[in-house]
Amino acid sequence: xxxxxxxxxxxxxxxxxxxxxxxxxxxxxxxxxxxxxxxxxxxxxxxxxxxxxxxxxxxxxxxxxxxxxxxxxxxxxxxxxxxxxxxxxxxxxxxxxxxxxxxxxxxxxxxxxxxxxxxxxxxxxxxxxxxxxxxxxxxxxxxxxxxxxxxxxxxxxxxxxxxxxxxxxxxxxxxxxxxxxxxxxxxxxxxxxxxxxxxxxxxxxxxxxxxxxxxxxxxxxxxxxxxxxxxxxxxxxxxxxxxxxxxxxxxxxxxxxxxxxxxxxxxxxxxxxxxxxxxxxxxxxxxxxxxxxxxxxxxxxxxxxxxxxxxxxxxxxxxxxxxxxxxxxxxxxxxxxxxxxxxxxxxxxxxxxxxxxxxxxxxxxxxxxxxxxxxxxxxxxxxxxxxxxxxxxxxxxxxxxxxxxxxxxxxxxxxxxxxxxxxxxxxxxxxxxxxxxxxxxxxxxxxxxxx
Amino acid sequence: xxxxxxxxxxxxxxxxxxxxxxxxxxxxxxxxxxxxxxxxxxxxxxxxxxxxxxxxxxxxxxxxxxxxxxxxxxxxxxxxxxxxxxxxxxxxxxxxxxxxxxxxxxxxxxxxxxxxxxxxxxxxxxxxxxxxxxxxxxxxxxxxxxxxxxxxxxxxxxxxxxxxxxxxxxxxxxxxxx
Numbered sequence: 001x002x003x004x005x006x007x008x009x010x011x012x013x014x015x016x017x018x019x020x021x022x023x024x025x026x027x028x029x030x031x032x033x034x035x036x037x038x039x040x041x042x043x044x045x046x047x048x049x050x051x052x053x054x055x056x057x058x059x060x061x062x063x064x065x066x067x068x069x070x071x072x073x074x075x076x077x078x079x080x081x082x083x084x085x086x087x088x089x090x091x092x093x094x095x096x097x098x099x100x101x102x103x104x105x106x107x108x109x110x111x112x113x114x115x116x117x118x119x120x121x122x123x124x125x126x127x128x129x130x131x132x133x134x135x136x137x138x139x140x141x142x143x144x145x146x147x148x149x150x151x152x153x154x155x156x157x158x159x160x161x162x163x164x165x166x167x168x169x170x171x172x173x174x175x176x177x178x179x180x181x182x183x184x185x186x187x188x189x190x191x192x193x194x195x196x197x198x199x200x201x202x203x204x205x206x207x208x209x210x211x212x213x214x215x216x217x218x219x220x221x222x223x224x225x226x227x228x229x230x231x232x233x234x235x236x237x238x239x240x241x242x243x244x245x246x247x248x249x250x251x252x253x254x255x256x257x258x259x260x261x262x263x264x265x266x267x268x269x270x271x272x273x274x275x276x277x278x279x280x281x282x283x284x285x286x287x288x289x290x291x292x293x294x295x296x297x298x299x300x301x302x303x304x305x306x307x308x309x310x311x312x313x314x315x316x317x318x319x320x321x322x323x324x325x326x327x328x329x330x331x332x333x334x335x336x337x338x339x340x341x342x343x344x345x346x347x348x349x350x351x352x353x354x355x356x357x358x359x360x361x362x363x364x365x366x367x368x369x370x371x372x373x374x375x376x377x378x379x380x381x382x383x384x385x386x387x388x389x390x391x392x393x394x395x396x397x398x399x400x401x402x403x404x405x406x407x408x409x410x411x412x413x414x415x416x417x418x419x420x421x422x423x424x425x426x427x428x429x430x431x432x433x434x435x436x437x438x439x440x441x442x443x444x445x446x447x448x449x450x451x
Numbered sequence: 452x453x454x455x456x457x458x459x460x461x462x463x464x465x466x467x468x469x470x471x472x473x474x475x476x477x478x479x480x481x482x483x484x485x486x487x488x489x490x491x492x493x494x495x496x497x498x499x500x501x502x503x504x505x506x507x508x509x510x511x512x513x514x515x516x517x518x519x520x521x522x523x524x525x526x527x528x529x530x531x532x533x534x535x536x537x538x539x540x541x542x543x544x545x546x547x548x549x550x551x552x553x554x555x556x557x558x559x560x561x562x563x564x565x566x567x568x569x570x571x572x573x574x575x576x577x578x579x580x581x582x583x584x585x586x587x588x589x590x591x592x593x594x595x596x597x598x599x600x601x602x603x604x605x606x607x608x609x610x611x612x613x614x615x616x617x618x619x620x621x622x623x624x625x626x627x628x629x
Contacts, residue, residue: 163485163498195605210496217566217605241607258489265494268607287494
């Protein structure tokens with residue numbers, strides 16, 4: 001063995017996770033791949049290996065239930081220069097804590113590969129990858145928390161197409177997993193779930209990705225409290241049933257011509273509630289989706305607030321649509337129940353004082369229908385002539401999607417909307433006052449004709 | 452005056468010729484631009500990969516799809532009258548191939564972007580080789596594809612059906628998924 005390599009062995013029960021007694025492997029500058037794998041191979045089930053700070057060489061394969069953790073306050077880096085996964089987990093109840101994994105090559109295999117292994121715990125990992133961050137197949141009841149996953153090949157070194165990147169966390173046929181407080185940057189999709197049910201995606205941060213969260217054929221996903229910025233789309237909720245998408249904040253998804261805050265496609269019996277979608281190209285996009293409840297969302301300052309396409313039997317209530325260039329567009333969407341939403345550009349009449357307008361807010365299908373037939377007409381988005389045409393177009397108005405009782409004021413329960421409203425009022429008052437002062441001083445100084 | 456009229460006549464004849472030349476031109480598929488192309492049906496970004504398909508309409512518009520199943524959906528919804536040509540890509544080379552002349556491999560376990568499980572090839576031999584290599588699936592011609600049921604490997608609209616399906620579903624190496 002090399003001089004710097006020290007190995008002290010101690011056994012520890014799972015219950016006493018005190019760090020000091022674990023096996024500790026490594027040394028300041030001893031990148032000895034063989035030895036890390038050898039230490040894993042010679043460890044007993046349930047053992048906790050504590051790695052001393054330093055650089056280790058991957059790949060490693062873990063095929064028994066053990067815990068590998070970095071020493072307290074130390075930096076343990078697992079380098080992988082091969083085509084294989086840096087870490088392959090092939091056993092139940094494996095835990096990795098506090099490691100930095102650096103996968104330097106552009107490759108197919110993920111940095112961490114989990115296959116048919118349940119109850120993995122990945123805590124506080126930092127993954128820099130040239131592939132997928134974590135890919136799990138047929139693996140259930142995992143917890144992945146506080147990971148930082150980012151694309152690891154610098155752009156100046158090698159510029160890759162978005163589609164050459166892998167997903168941050170990729171679940172296939174994996175159920176009941178918890179993905180919490182992770183930060184995922186500059187990957188393909190942040191969290192991708194296919195044929196995977198009852199997964200919890202909570203308090204994660206997504207930036208500069210294709211899609212922040214992407215569901216395909218999943219049931220009962222819980223997506224709550226996540227934030228996303230500068231992605232092509234914040235949440236791509238496709239082919240789902242029974243999902244809950246709540247308290248998320250997706251802002252500034254507007255750099256791409258196809259950007260959206262939250263997209264629902266082929267989504268059924270799901271709840272989209274209390275999200276904030278602001279400054280996106282399209283705030284909420286709902287297509288071919290049925291039986292969903294869309295309530296209490298703040299849809300602010302998007303180019304298009306809401307887009308409904310072939311969406312049926314959805315309930316939309318208590319949403320605030322404010323400051324969007326176009327509040328809503330709808331085409332071929334029938335039997336949706338829209339009531340008690342606030343549309344700031346709408347001027348209603350409330351004769352009976354119940355807070356709801358007696359006039360309904362109907363959403364014109366004209367622009368969407370024309371653009372569907374001739375996409376180039378998007379150039380006329382909000383052009384004066386088009387707005388005029390839309391005003392004239394009333395055909396078949398009875399079948400348009402409409403809010404039957406739009407609110408006169410944003411609903412009080414939504415603090416965000418209120419704050420914004422007062423803010424605007426104050427600004428308007430200040431501007432008005434300033435103009436008045438200027439006018440008076442002009443009049444006083446120059447307006448009086450001298451004899 | 453007479454001179455001017457003949458100039459007009461000549462110009463219009465040339466213009467008509469030009470138009471007819473356009474009309475008889477073969478339909479050619481456009482390259483995929485990953486930055487901007489999304490599937491006409493499902494809104495997903497179209498990757499520049501062999502799963503992408505394309506319809507060129509008679510008036511020259513290019514409709515791109517991320518999965519051949521989405522292209523089928525489009526045809527079901529919009530009919531085939533406006534279609535000038537349909538293209539799929541060879542799974543190995545990525546070359547555009549006419550839909551009618553291509554061969555297809557299908558198995559519900561094959562991974563494709565929208566999970567329709569149909570993969571296209573320029574030759575029957577290549578499709579057969581793929582099925583053999585995967586150890587499952589069947590080879591279909593374009594005519595046979597017309598009577599294909601186009602089931603996705605999991606239908607969220609009909610969950611009852613899905614539950615039965617779930618048992619048979621096991622992850623396999625059938626190409627990469629998005």
